[in-house]
Amino acid sequence: xxxxxRLLAASGSLWQGSAAFMLGLCIGSFLNVCIYRIPxxxxxxxxxxxxxxxxxxxxxxxxxxxxxxxxxRGRCRYCxxxxxxxxxxxxxxxxxxxxxxxxxxxxxxxxxxxxVFIASLLTITxxxxxxxxxxxxxxxxxxPAGILASFFLPAMTVRDSILGTLLGGGILLAxxxxxxxxxHREGMGGGDIKxxxxxxxFIGWKGVLMTLFVGALVGTAxxxxxxxxxxSSMKLKIPFGPFLAIGALxxxxxxxxxxxxxxx
Ligand SMILES: [Zn+2]
Numbered sequence: 001x002x003x004x005x006r007l008l009a010a011s012g013s014l015w016q017g018s019a020a021f022m023l024g025l026c027i028g029s030f031l032n033v034c035i036y037r038i039p040x041x042x043x044x045x046x047x048x049x050x051x052x053x054x055x056x057x058x059x060x061x062x063x064x065x066x067x068x069x070x071x072x073r074g075r076c077r078y079c080x081x082x083x084x085x086x087x088x089x090x091x092x093x094x095x096x097x098x099x100x101x102x103x104x105x106x107x108x109x110x111x112x113x114x115x116v117f118i119a120s121l122l123t124i125t126x127x128x129x130x131x132x133x134x135x136x137x138x139x140x141x142x143x144p145a146g147i148l149a150s151f152f153l154p155a156m157t158v159r160d161s162i163l164g165t166l167l168g169g170g171i172l173l174a175x176x177x178x179x180x181x182x183x184h185r186e187g188m189g190g191g192d193i194k195x196x197x198x199x200x201x202f203i204g205w206k207g208v209l210m211t212l213f214v215g216a217l218v219g220t221a222x223x224x225x226x227x228x229x230x231x232s233s234m235k236l237k238i239p240f241g242p243f244l245a246i247g248a249l250x251x252x253x254x255x256x257x258x259x260x261x262x263x264x
Pocket of ligand 1: 051080
């Protein structure tokens with residue numbers, strides 16, 4: 001009987017994990033719409049998706065996350081122009097994050113709130129990579145949303161959330177100001193400042209510090225790698241948003257372990 005109940009429990013969580021993954025795929029599909037339309041100031045609700053080449057509306061059966069891309073071999077059904085591989089990639093990554101959120105926080109309000117936070121970071125990352133901009137329409141509402149969420153997150157306090165917002169926005173504002181005084185040109189975009197303020201609202205002041213640390217570390221490594229490959233100078237333009245996102249996600253999933261490890 002014990003084996004049977006264990007088997008049932010295992011199959012139950014397997015089913016729930018798959019459901020979380022598939023929910024993530026669908027969220028990723030919506031993120032693709034946001035990534036494409038928010039920088040163009042277009043509605044993310046209507047009209048429905050259409051082929052960017054021939055303009056033919058994409059039917060619901062051709063809009064199944066990942067699956068449709070595989071069935072149609074990444075091409076438009078009508079004009080056969082290839083779609084970017086990033087569409088299924090964003091869906092897959094969001095699916096995996098939804099699964100990770102389920103494994104970390106179970107079926108809970110914490111998982112839902114953190115998944116919304118993760119989804120906004122993924123959207124910001126792609127938009128920043130494409131356009132070198134971090135849209136205010138995500139980060140500015142994200143700050144009060146994060147403070148509001150702290151009321152419902154067991155691991156967060158409102159005080160921590162507000163401190164995180166002030167520290168995140170404050171540090172980058174100070175760096176940007178100092179850089180402008182020294183270099184007499186704008187170094188850091190205002191988008192990065194608002195993004196780190198939003199990150200602070202969701203994960204608090206300790207989260208801000210680890211986000212900056214990990215973001216700078218990964219950013220420097222990536223920048224160095226790009227410079228070595230292209231042989232270009234320091235004037236290279238690299239968006240900082242994706243690295244802040246990597247830092248925030250590192251804290252969200254491994255912050256406790258890393259802090260414990262560090263103090264030992
Ligand atoms: Zn087409």
